Amino acid sequence: MKRIDPTIRFRIGLAPGPDDREDPASRHGDEGETFVPPIDIHEGTDGLVLEADLPGATEQNLRIELEDNVLSLYATVDSAIPEGARLIHEEYRRGSFHRSFILSDDVDRDRIAAELKNGVLRLVLPKADRARSRRIEVKS
Amino acid sequence: MGGTHWQGRWDPFRELRNEMGRLFESLEPFQLARRTYQYPPLNLYDAVDRYLLTAQLPGALAEDLELSISGETLTIRGERKRSEGVKDDQYRRQERPIGRWGRTITLPDRVDAALVTAAFSNGILTVALPKAESAKPRQIMVSTTTEAAPPNSRGESGSRGESSS
Numbered sequence: 001m002k003r004i005d006p007t008i009r010f011r012i013g014l015a016p017g018p019d020d021r022e023d024p025a026s027r028h029g030d031e032g033e034t035f036v037p038p039i040d041i042h043e044g045t046d047g048l049v050l051e052a053d054l055p056g057a058t059e060q061n062l063r064i065e066l067e068d069n070v071l072s073l074y075a076t077v078d079s080a081i082p083e084g085a086r087l088i089h090e091e092y093r094r095g096s097f098h099r100s101f102i103l104s105d106d107v108d109r110d111r112i113a114a115e116l117k118n119g120v121l122r123l124v125l126p127k128a129d130r131a132r133s134r135r136i137e138v139k140s
Numbered sequence: 141m142g143g144t145h146w147q148g149r150w151d152p153f154r155e156l157r158n159e160m161g162r163l164f165e166s167l168e169p170f171q172l173a174r175r176t177y178q179y180p181p182l183n184l185y186d187a188v189d190r191y192l193l194t195a196q197l198p199g200a201l202a203e204d205l206e207l208s209i210s211g212e213t214l215t216i217r218g219e220r221k222r223s224e225g226v227k228d229d230q231y232r233r234q235e236r237p238i239g240r241w242g243r244t245i246t247l248p249d250r251v252d253a254a255l256v257t258a259a260f261s262n263g264i265l266t267v268a269l270p271k272a273e274s275a276k277p278r279q280i281m282v283s284t285t286t287e288a289a290p291p292n293s294r295g296e297s298g299s300r301g302e303s304s305s
Contacts (some may be wrong), residue, residue, distance in 0.1 A: 038236045040231065040233060040236050044239045045233070050224075053196075053263070054198065055263035056262055081185055081187075085187035086185060087183065087241075088185065088248065089179075089182070089184035090183050092182075092196050104219075118198065118201065118263050119263015119264065120199040
């Protein structure tokens with residue numbers, strides 16, 4: 001039984017964050033690049049669960065914002081590489097992570113929970129009670 | 141924010157296409173290289189007396205990472221699993237890679253395998269590989285004495301002289 005349930009609507013990199021507005025030129029700097037983190041979204045018992053790969057992110061440098069219906073993630077990753085070390089091979093660049101999602105009204109904003117562990121952010125987006133009962137009506 | 145999401149009803153396929161478009165537009169040379177990338181992405185630094193290898197391994201657990209070193213070759217292995225108890229049909233979107241992975245890296249020079257250390261924090265693995273004595277940059281003292289040959293080589297030539305007589 002597959003059903004598409006637009007409980008959460010998401011788009012990528014759409015909402016300019018306050019930081020982006022301040023200095024768009026910083027994107028071209030060595031440390032100023034912004035990356036779109038890969039995510040998984042799955043249905044949990046009480047709504048949707050979103051997991052984002054944010055390697056290097058800590059609670060101090062992670063910001064989650066909810067403005068109107070746009071949920072935005074920002075993480076600015078500091079480098080632990082000592083000064084004087086010379087980069088000799090590079091497969092990933094350091095910089096910040098940013099991704100935004102559009103939440104539908106079905107998400108209970110007051111109960112959104114976040115947990116950051118080993119560089120993975122897990123966001124629980126519970127369904128509002130109203131939304132749950134509405135779905136039952138549609139099915140019958 | 142353009143607010144384009146209000147136009148028409150939600151169409152996941154259109155979103156996917158938009159995303160693909162954005163992916164291709166924003167491709168920088170480095171990101172292009174990452175399309176054929178190996179997991180996990182690694183950076184290697186030369187910190188004078190040691191090499192530092194960093195790897196992005198979000199979601200990994202330190203105890204599940206296997207590291208081994210032999211000569212100048214470092215091997216890292218592990219497995220990235222899906223979140224526990226989540227079934228296929230519960231996924232709406234799956235972008236994060238899963239499965240067994242392994243990487244073998246040949247270092248530019250010899251390292252002291254006994255002194256290699258590794259730390260894992262916030263999804264980043266950092267391996268410190270002290271260079272072997274012979275591989276470390278060293279300063280060579282320039283002697284100002286008139287004596288040309290160092291003492292040990294003089295001893296060698298002496299013993300050679302004895303055996304030949």
